[in-house]
Amino acid sequence: MRRVNPENPCATPPPAAGAAGAALRRVAVPAGVLAAVAGAFAYVGAVDPNQPGHYPVCPLLRFTGLYCPGCGGLRSAHAFVHGDFLAALHDNAVAVAGYLVFAVVWAVWAFRAARGRPMGLDPRPVHLWSAGALVLVFTVVRNLPTGGWLHP
Numbered sequence: 515m516r517r518v519n520p521e522n523p524c525a526t527p528p529p530a531a532g533a534a535g536a537a538l539r540r541v542a543v544p545a546g547v548l549a550a551v552a553g554a555f556a557y558v559g560a561v562d563p564n565q566p567g568h569y570p571v572c573p574l575l576r577f578t579g580l581y582c583p584g585c586g587g588l589r590s591a592h593a594f595v596h597g598d599f600l601a602a603l604h605d606n607a608v609a610v611a612g613y614l615v616f617a618v619v620w621a622v623w624a625f626r627a628a629r630g631r632p633m634g635l636d637p638r639p640v641h642l643w644s645a646g647a648l649v650l651v652f653t654v655v656r657n658l659p660t661g662g663w664l665h666p
Contacts, residue, residue, distance in 0.1 A: 537628050544624040551616070559595030563588035583608055583653045586666025605666045608652050 561568050574582045590605035594613060602610050623633050656664035 536630075540627045540630060541624055544620060544627050548620060548624075551620075555591060555595055558588055558591045563592050581653070581656050581665060583649045589666055604663075607664065608649060 563569050569588055572582055572585050574580055575585055584606070586605035587609040590602045590609040591613075593599070593601035593605060594610065599610070619635065623635075626633055652664070655661040
């Protein structure tokens with residue numbers, strides 16, 4: 515039975531959920547993001563990108579013969595899921611670094627969300643330019659004759 519406030523009969527009472535319920539609501543979005551990423555990794559882990567016909571070919575590689583920064587990313591994720599970290603690094607080192615950065619950023623986000631604090635991720639332009647330069651150097655080096663060790 516619903517309690518009615520005699521002073522304000524239209525007001526609804528506050529929810530009875532305690533601190534645990536509020537914390538669960540706050541981590542719902544980080545948990546949803548983790549579920550989506552885990553689902554994607556599970557799919558790539560189950561469907562081998564080394565077998566032809568499962569995934570589309572990189573258009574840049576197909577038409578120009580050049581490796582983009584993402585080439586080998588699915589093979590890298592497949593190897594990572596199966597615990598073959600050296601193969602994952604060989605297939606796409608930048609992707610492996612991205613997996614690790616995602617894990618750290620997600621953990622910080624989830625812990626801060628559980629405590630009711632905002633994420634507060636505000637990278638400075640120098641950080642963004644540095645990341646872009648790193649990806650650019652990786653892309654150029656992997657396409658040089660001496661960068662064959664970075665080919666997927």
